[in-house]
Amino acid sequence: MAQSLSVRGLFRARRDGSYAAASTGYALLALALMMAVVCGVALGAYAIPLPRLGDALLMRAGEGLAAADVHVLWSIRLPRVLLAVICGAALALGGCALQGLFRNPLADPGLIGLSAGAALAAALAIVLGGQLFGPLARSFGLYLIPAAALLGAALAAWLILRLASHHGRTSVLMLLLAGIAINALCGAIIGGLQFVANDDQLRNLTFWTLGSLAQGRWPVVAITAAALGLGGVVLWRLRLQLDALNLGESAAYHLGVDVQRLKLWLLAAVTLMVGVSVAFTGIIGFIGLVAPHIVRTWLGPSHRHALLASALLGAVLLVSADLAARTWVAPAEMPVGVLTSLLGTPFFLMLLARRRHGFD
Amino acid sequence: MSARRIWLKRAAALLGTGLLPLSHAAHPAPPGLTRVVSVGGDVTEIVCALGAEQCLVGVDSTSTHPASLNGLPVVGYMRALSAEGVLSLAPQVVLAASQAGPPVVLRQLADAGVKVVRVPAGYSFESLLAKLDVVAEALALQHAGEALAAELNARWQECTALVAQLRARRAQAPRVMYIMAHGNAVMVSGTQTGADAVIGLAGGRNALEAMEGYKPLSAEAVVAAAPDVIVVSREGLEMAGGVEGVLAMPGVAMTPAGRAGRVEAFDAVFLLGFGPRLPEAVSALATALGR
Amino acid sequence: MSMESEGLHAHAVELVRHGRRILRGVSVTVRAGELVAVIGENGAGKSSLLKVMAGELRPDGGSVSLDGRLMTALGARALARRRAVLPQDLALGFDFEALEVVLLGRYPHTGGGESSAERAFAMHCLALTECAHLAHQRTTTLSGGERARVQLARVLAQLGREGEGGRYALLDEPAASLDLSHQLALFELLARLTRESGIGVLVTVHDLGLAMRYADRIVVLRGGSVVGETPGSLDEELIRTAFGVEAEVRRHPQVRHCMVALNRVAHPGAG
Numbered sequence: 001m002a003q004s005l006s007v008r009g010l011f012r013a014r015r016d017g018s019y020a021a022a023s024t025g026y027a028l029l030a031l032a033l034m035m036a037v038v039c040g041v042a043l044g045a046y047a048i049p050l051p052r053l054g055d056a057l058l059m060r061a062g063e064g065l066a067a068a069d070v071h072v073l074w075s076i077r078l079p080r081v082l083l084a085v086i087c088g089a090a091l092a093l094g095g096c097a098l099q100g101l102f103r104n105p106l107a108d109p110g111l112i113g114l115s116a117g118a119a120l121a122a123a124l125a126i127v128l129g130g131q132l133f134g135p136l137a138r139s140f141g142l143y144l145i146p147a148a149a150l151l152g153a154a155l156a157a158w159l160i161l162r163l164a165s166h167h168g169r170t171s172v173l174m175l176l177l178a179g180i181a182i183n184a185l186c187g188a189i190i191g192g193l194q195f196v197a198n199d200d201q202l203r204n205l206t207f208w209t210l211g212s213l214a215q216g217r218w219p220v221v222a223i224t225a226a227a228l229g230l231g232g233v234v235l236w237r238l239r240l241q242l243d244a245l246n247l248g249e250s251a252a253y254h255l256g257v258d259v260q261r262l263k264l265w266l267l268a269a270v271t272l273m274v275g276v277s278v279a280f281t282g283i284i285g286f287i288g289l290v291a292p293h294i295v296r297t298w299l300g301p302s303h304r305h306a307l308l309a310s311a312l313l314g315a316v317l318l319v320s321a322d323l324a325a326r327t328w329v330a331p332a333e334m335p336v337g338v339l340t341s342l343l344g345t346p347f348f349l350m351l352l353a354r355r356r357h358g359f360d
Numbered sequence: 361m362s363a364r365r366i367w368l369k370r371a372a373a374l375l376g377t378g379l380l381p382l383s384h385a386a387h388p389a390p391p392g393l394t395r396v397v398s399v400g401g402d403v404t405e406i407v408c409a410l411g412a413e414q415c416l417v418g419v420d421s422t423s424t425h426p427a428s429l430n431g432l433p434v435v436g437y438m439r440a441l442s443a444e445g446v447l448s449l450a451p452q453v454v455l456a457a458s459q460a461g462p463p464v465v466l467r468q469l470a471d472a473g474v475k476v477v478r479v480p481a482g483y484s485f486e487s488l489l490a491k492l493d494v495v496a497e498a499l500a501l502q503h504a505g506e507a508l509a510a511e512l513n514a515r516w517q518e519c520t521a522l523v524a525q526l527r528a529r530r531a532q533a534p535r536v537m538y539i540m541a542h543g544n545a546v547m548v549s550g551t552q553t554g555a556d557a558v559i560g561l562a563g564g565r566n567a568l569e570a571m572e573g574y575k576p577l578s579a580e581a582v583v584a585a586a587p588d589v590i591v592v593s594r595e596g597l598e599m600a601g602g603v604e605g606v607l608a609m610p611g612v613a614m615t616p617a618g619r620a621g622r623v624e625a626f627d628a629v630f631l632l633g634f635g636p637r638l639p640e641a642v643s644a645l646a647t648a649l650g651r
Numbered sequence: 652m653s654m655e656s657e658g659l660h661a662h663a664v665e666l667v668r669h670g671r672r673i674l675r676g677v678s679v680t681v682r683a684g685e686l687v688a689v690i691g692e693n694g695a696g697k698s699s700l701l702k703v704m705a706g707e708l709r710p711d712g713g714s715v716s717l718d719g720r721l722m723t724a725l726g727a728r729a730l731a732r733r734r735a736v737l738p739q740d741l742a743l744g745f746d747f748e749a750l751e752v753v754l755l756g757r758y759p760h761t762g763g764g765e766s767s768a769e770r771a772f773a774m775h776c777l778a779l780t781e782c783a784h785l786a787h788q789r790t791t792t793l794s795g796g797e798r799a800r801v802q803l804a805r806v807l808a809q810l811g812r813e814g815e816g817g818r819y820a821l822l823d824e825p826a827a828s829l830d831l832s833h834q835l836a837l838f839e840l841l842a843r844l845t846r847e848s849g850i851g852v853l854v855t856v857h858d859l860g861l862a863m864r865y866a867d868r869i870v871v872l873r874g875g876s877v878v879g880e881t882p883g884s885l886d887e888e889l890i891r892t893a894f895g896v897e898a899e900v901r902r903h904p905q906v907r908h909c910m911v912a913l914n915r916v917a918h919p920g921a922g
Contacts, residue, residue, distance in 0.1 A: 019748065019789075046448035068447060071472045076443050103744025198552065198573045200459055207440050207462075214442070215464055240763040244755050246744045250707055254738070255809065256731025256759035301745030304765070331418060331445030332436025 019300030022309070029312035033085070036319040040081040043323060045330035046072045080216030084322045085315040086224045087213070087277040088287055090231070092314020094274040095288025096295070096307055097235050100242040101266050102172055105296065108288040109274045112175060113182030117156020118149040118278045119209060120186040125149075126204050127197045145208065146215075146279035153275030156182055157267055170263050172249075211284035211337025213322050220280050231273035232311070234265055239303040242266075246301070284337045286344030287314050293351060396499065397446055398423060399438045400457025402488075403479045405635035406495045407455065410504045418449040420460070424629055425637075443468040453498055455479055483557030485516050488638050508636070515639040522643050526650035527563040534649050536564035537587035537617070539606065540574055540628075541596035546609060547574040548582070554632040555591070562645035564589070579611030587617045589649055593628035624648040657718060658682040659734065659819045659851060661704050665712030666696075666875075673699045675875045676713070681851040683818055686841055688862035689855045691872035692894050697855040698739065698823050700872065704853060705736045705821050717819070731759035734819040735809035739827070741802055743790050749801045750786040753777055756808030760815055776807040779840060781833070795828040803837065810850060820844070822854040826861065834858070838865040859885060863900075863908040884908050891916060 042053060048069050055061070056069040095108045109115050125148035160182055164174035194202055241262045244252040249259050274288075291314040292306060299305045318336070321343065325336040397418040398404040404423035407416060419429055420438040435446050438457060443465045446454060454474055456466060458481040470476045477498040479491050489509055496505025527533065538555035540547045549555035550571035559566050567587035568575075592606055600606045603623045612618040624645075631641050659681045666674035674696050681687045681704075689697050702708040704715055706722045715722040717733060725733075735756070743752070753773040754765065761769060777783045780800040790798060806820055822841075826834045842865050844850045856862050862869050863884055871879035871893045879889045884907070890898045897914040 044448075045442060045445040068450070068472055072444055072447055075471060076447070076468055100745075105745070195575070203439050203459075204461070212440065212462075214440075214462055217464065217468070240755075240758055243747075243751070244758055246747060247741055247752075247755065248738075248744075250702075250738055251736070251741060253707060253727055254705060254731060254736035255755060256728035258727045296745065300751070301747060302751050326442055326444060329436070331433050331442060331448050332421070333440060333442035333445055335440065 020298055022299055022305040025295075025299040025305065025309050026312070029309055029316065032316045033312055033319070036316045036323070037081055037085065040084065040319045040323045041073070041077060043327055044072070044077050045326060045333075046077075048073065075217070079218050079221045080213050080322070080326075081319060082221045083213050083216035083224060083280070084319040086221065086228050087281050087284065088291075088314040088316070088318025089311035090224070090228045090273040090277040090314075091284060091287040091318070092291035092310040093228075093232060093235060093307060094270040094277075095314075096292035096303070096310040097238075097242065097266055097270050098288075099292055100245060100303055100306075101263065102176065103246060103248075105293055106289070107176075109270065109278075110183075110283075110285070110288075112179035113156045113160055113186065114153045114271060114274055115278055115283055116183045116186035117159075118153040118275060119283060120189055121148040121150075121152025121155070122208055122279075122282075123190045123193045123205050124152075126208065127193045127201045146220075146276075149279035150275045153278060154271055156186070157271040157275075161264075161267060170260060207335065208282040209337075210335035211282040211340070212333075212335055213281055213318075213325075214333070215280045224276050224280060227272050227276035231269040234269035235307055238262060238266055238269075239307055242303040242307075282337060284318070285341045286348065287317055287340055290344045290348050290351075291317055293348065297351065394452040394499065395450060396453045396455060397435060397449055397451040398455045399435070399441065399460040400455070400479065401425065401629050402491060402633045402635035403455050403457050403495060404429065405633065405637065406492055406508075407499070409508055409636040410496060410499065410501050412499050412501060412504075415499065417451055418446065422629070425633070425635075441465045443472075447472055447474070453477060455495060455498060457481065483554050483634060485512075485561075485638060488512070488634055488636070491634075492636075512636060512639065519639040519643045519646075523561070523563045523646045526646050529650065533563060533565040534588040535567040535586060535616075536589050536591055536649065537567040537582070537585055537615075539577065539590060539592045539596055539600075539609075541593070541599040546577045546600075548577045549574055554634060557634075558631060558642060558645060559591070561642045562649055564645070564649050577609065577611075582609075582611035583614045585615070587615050588620075589622045589624060590615075590617045591624050591626065591631075591645070591648075593631070594625050595628065597623070597625040659704060659718075659853070660716050661700065661710075661713070662716070663713035664700070664703055664710040664715065666699055666703060666708065667711045668699075673875050674703065674710070677872070677875070677877055678713075679704070679853075679870050679877070681819060681853045683851045684845050684849040685867045686845045686852045686854070686865060687868045687870060688866035689853065689870045689872060690857070690859060690862055690893065695872040695893075696875040697872055699875075701736075701821050701823050701853065701855060705734065706730050707736075728759055731809065732811075732816050734821060735806040737802055737806045737820070737822040737825055739823045741798075746789045746791050748787050748789055749777065749782065749793070749804075750774070752790060752801055753804045753808050756805040757811075759809060760811055772812065773804075773808050776804040777801070779807055780804045781836065796830060796833060799825065799828045800833065807844075810844075810848075813848065818849070819851045819853070822852065824855055824857070826856060826858060834861060841865065859890070859910050860906075860908075863910070864906045885910070 048056060052069055056073045059070055098107045098109060098112065099105050122145050125145045129144055160175060160178045161170065163178035164170050194205065197205065241252070241257045244255045244257045245259065245262065252259050292310040295306050295309040295313055299309055321339045322336050325334040325339050328334060394415055395417045396407065396415045398407050398416055399420040401422040401424065404419050405425055407413065408426055413428065416429070416432060418433040418435050421434050421436060422438055423429055433449055435441055438460045440462065441460065446469055451474055454469055454476045456476055457479050460466065466476050477494060479494050480487065482490065489512070492505055492509055496502050536559045538549040538559065540549065548568055549566070550568050550573055551566060552572045553574060556566045567585040590606060590612065597606065600609065603621065606623045607613060607618055607621060617623070626645065630637055631645065661677055661679045664674050664677045665672070677700055679700065689700060691697050699708065703710050706715065717725065750773055753776055754769065757769050757773065774783060774786060777786055780803045782797060782800045782804065785793060785797055785801065790801065793801065803825060810820055826837055829837060838861055841852050841854065845852055867882065869881050869885060870877055871889055873893050878892055881889065885900060887898055887900060890896060895916055896912050897916050898910050898912045900908055900910050903909045
């Protein structure tokens with residue numbers, strides 16, 4: 001297979017009906033991620049000239065190096081960029097895996113109610129946290145909202161699975177419908193909470209739902225990385241079973257896949273990764289939808305490559321979006337969730353339009 | 361006023377002037393004073409009233425008064441500060457209103473060696489004095505602080521005298537409804553809000569005492585509340601389409617205020633800021649209610 | 652309950668779905684190296700029988716065993732190494748390349764290792780179904796017949812090489828979307844598989860001519876019961892019972908038998 005690369009070829013299935021080579025894809029994505037991370041570390045509201053940047057990175061005394069340089073770089077910027085890498089990868093992986101499970105490119109953690117569950121729990125923590133948990137809330141401190149959000153995502157996943165399972169089998173259609181129901185229910189309760197919330201709580205809630213990577217600190221990086229690692233390993237091991245599932249549930253069973261086990265593991269892994277990620281960042285839309293979509297049209301839908309490539313692309317997208325969010329209106333900051341949706345939507349529509357032309 | 365709107369407005373202003381220069385030399389701090397970032401409209405007004413405006417190297421998007429602050433870098437909405445953004449202004453002190461956040465950012469600022477001073481909130485004259493104390497101490501301007509406190513006390517005395525005088529003319533306190541237009545939603549103020557407090561200080565009575573916080577307006581509730589006067593922010597008035605627009609809101613026409621056409625508009629930051637202009641704000645509202 | 656050790660057996664299988672009895676005491680056996688055709692009108696229970704024998708549906712009565720072991724005792728993976736299934740109406744969710752679809756057939760054997768040897772074997776399977784040239788084509792760009800042949804290649808890949816233990820293939824209407832020449836090619840291939848590789852094939856088919864020409868045995872289903880089982884040829888009476896069609900079966904020098912359908916008649920005992 002000759003792999004010619006052109007800008008058009010990047011995002012469109014090629015004329016001969018085949019996909020671009022995975023090795024080319026990985027190489028380009030790795031390069032893009034490296035560039036995004038380098039830019040993310042080098043640029044920011046707080047200007048650190050290049051020579052000082054090197055010194056600050058190595059934490060060695062250099063000419064004109066201020067203590068603040070080292071602090072900004074090591075305590076604020078680096079963990080934040082890494083959090084963007086991790087959450088971008090987690091959101092994209094979660095989206096890719098759920099799309100594989102539902103055999104539908106429009107599925108994402110929001111669709112089956114994971115994000116809604118997390119949002120509801122976060123809203124509960126924000127609005128009623130003090131009254132409900134009292135001393136417990138204080139001992140959780142900064143981790144109260146994230147802990148609640150993770151719990152909410154897990155509960156939503158468990159509930160959806162219960163609703164969709166019958167006689168030990170889980171119906172994908174029921175999973176979707178249950179997700180819609182959970183979304184509606186959570187939305188209604190959040191609406192109620194907004195009604196009883198005071199102005200402060202209302203605004204905190206609004207900002208949580210807009211998404212932000214401001215929580216980027218080393219402990220948070222460690223926690224999200226662990227969740228991504230665990231969930232990622234599970235998904236990676238399931239990649240071929242997900243491919244088999246593309247033929248439908250019976251055909252997957254014929255190929256030796258224990259479909260029920262596959263669904264349970266997959267949901268558990270996605271809940272862990274996405275739940276932990278959403279817990280710290282709030283709701284960041286479109287990465288889970290756009291990244292896998294681009295990867296599939298480019299490298300093909302097989303999960304042998306789509307999973308890892310989606311993770312890489314998701315990381316690139318979120319690091320870039322966050323870079324824009326924190327530099328564009330510096331010294332202020334835009335909510336990154338607004339940016340991803342703002343940039344993601346037109347791009348996604350463009351892809352859909354192109355795809356439609358491709359099938360004419 | 362919606363947070364997003366403020367933010368968009370600020371963003372547009374910033375884009376208009378190009379990205380802000382990061383040069384620290386642009387705002388030299390006078391000797392003995394510090395480089396200060398002030399977060400919260402009331403806090404910033406206090407800083408300026410203390411004569412320390414030249415110390416400010418950045419303010420948040422709710423700090424719109426006095427107008428001379430216009431050229432200062434804006435660090436965003438007070439609940440969504442950026443650690444790096446604030447640090448890029450190299451402040452020694454960050455004066456943060458109690459709503460400022462997120463908490464993790466304030467912690468990062470403190471970790472970076474910046475003195476973060478939380479300024480207490482409150483909807484009373486006493487809490488204004490408490491804010492003043494904290495700010496004056498943080499800026500090492502205790503003398504100026506005392507002088508300002510004395511002046512504020514004097515102005516407050518005049519204000520309360522005026523309120524009492526106006527109040528004496530009527531048998532009953534006028535029932536007041538405060539309308540906040542929040543994007544598309546029209547909200548009215550219950551108790552536990554700045555609007556409720558300022559109405560009380562000005563000798564009025566909140567027409568919607570039965571509920572807490574800002575709640576969506578319902579026609580029947582408005583009729584039942586029977587306000588004598590409707591107070592609205594300038595922005596809200598604009599959004600509603602002027603006095604006629606407010607009077608056309610559901611239920612309003614059937615209230616005493618609606619029949620008499622009594623709609624009073626104020627600048628929201630002035631009226632609800634609880635900064636050093638509090639005596640003037642209360643006096644202005646009391647005068648308007650007394651008309 | 653007798654359980655022969657060799658072969659894929661359905662023994663007195665009952666199946667009830669939504670209160671309807673779909674299969675009534677059906678016993679069918681496929682031995683290694685044997686091509687068994689299941690015929691019957693629509694709704695006779697052919698696909699259900701195939702699903703039960705594939706282990707996909709649990710019978711409500713009776714049992715299914717594979718080479719002496721009860722189906723229920725075998726895990727999905729162990730089962731997949733011994734039998735492959737071609738269901739009807741396969742719809743792919745995402746647009747895989749043909750070769751990727753065929754490689755899926757290797758999953759039960761390799762667990763996913765994708766060496767060049769595996770790819771070569773998958774290409775070989777594609778060549779057997781005459782679609783090697785489609786290897787890197789996305790499946791949505793293929794015609795219905797091409798898709799069916801790619802899926803058949805996947806089944807071949809799952810049956811595997813000599814000694815990998817794949818012994819039984821269950822094919823549901825594999826000829827349905829094929830043109831005449833590919834129908835013949837398909838059955839030639841199935842006949843060869845049974846003869847040369849000792850694979851047992853159970854195939855549902857509508858074309859009685861194909862069944863008579865290639866099958867070692869024909870099982871006739873009607874209303875969920877086996878109404879006849881013959882080696883090779885069908886007689887007019889059985890066709891009348893099973894399909895309600897008057898037909899004439901003639902010998903042909905080349906193709907053993909051929910059939911001419913004449914008239915619809917009322918089912919004996921129907922109504």
